[in-house]
Every structure is written in C-alpha cells, then in structure tokens.
Amino acid sequence: MSTKKISELSSLAFGDVAVATDILPVVDTSANSTKKVSVDDLSKAITNLTAPTVSGNLAVTGNSTVTGASTLSATSQSFAVSASNSNINFSNLPTTQGQAVLNGSGSLWVSGSGLGGGSNSGYLMVFNGGGYTNA
Secondary structure (H helix, E strand, O other): OOOOOHHHHHOOOOOOOOOOOOEEEEEOOOOOOOEEEHHHHHHHHHHHHOOOOOOOOOOOOOOOOOOOOOOOOOOOOOOOOOOOOOOOOOOOOOHHHHHHHHHHOOOOOEEEEOOOOOOOEEEEEEEEEOEEOOO
C-alpha cells in the first residue's frame, strides 16, 4: 500500500473518471472510520439532498432558479426584486379561478379577461379566498 498522502496523488482528468467504478475515500464520522464510495453513489447521495429551510432573511445574488413548490410563510411576508432590468417569470399558472382555488388564497392565475370571461386578453389575477382581484 502506498504511503502517499491523498493531496500528493496525481490528478484524474474529468474525461477519465469512470463514474460506475472509480472510488473516493470518505470519512464516515458516525463510524469514526475511512471508507470508500463510488463516484456514482456519491452523485446519487448529493442528488437526494433535501432543500434547506431558511429562517430569517434570505439574500440571493445573481441568477437563481426555483423548481417545484415554494412557499413564503410568516406573519408578515413579502417578495421583492430590486435591480435594473429585473424579471420574475411565472410558468404554468392556473388559467381558471377554479384551479386557483385549489392553490389557496393569494394564488395567481391568468384570466381570459379582467372579469373572468372568455376573451384572450390574459389578465393576471389574484385569488383572495372568496373571489379574485385584477393584479
């Protein structure tokens, strides 16, 4: 067995990594021992990490993408974007008040008209628990 430190080993180029068979050393702190893990298993473990929960203020700098369900919940809540040429893009919004009702009060939906009719004017509406408000 080699007596080299890991930091003294030669590098393996990105294109030479065999995901299914190459292994990495990992310290298992719960067992207080060094073990091996395949690149594939480590990748799967990283992919299955749960999203962090943030309490207090959250600041995001640069571009960010949120996928899946996101909820702001607090006694007083707000969402703000402040920058030149800022954009907030919503996709797959409900297109009927009935669909918005399923999402609950405060949900956004795209109406055919400001009065909930069938034109193609595409107003952004806010469901307020009992009806809707033109945003």
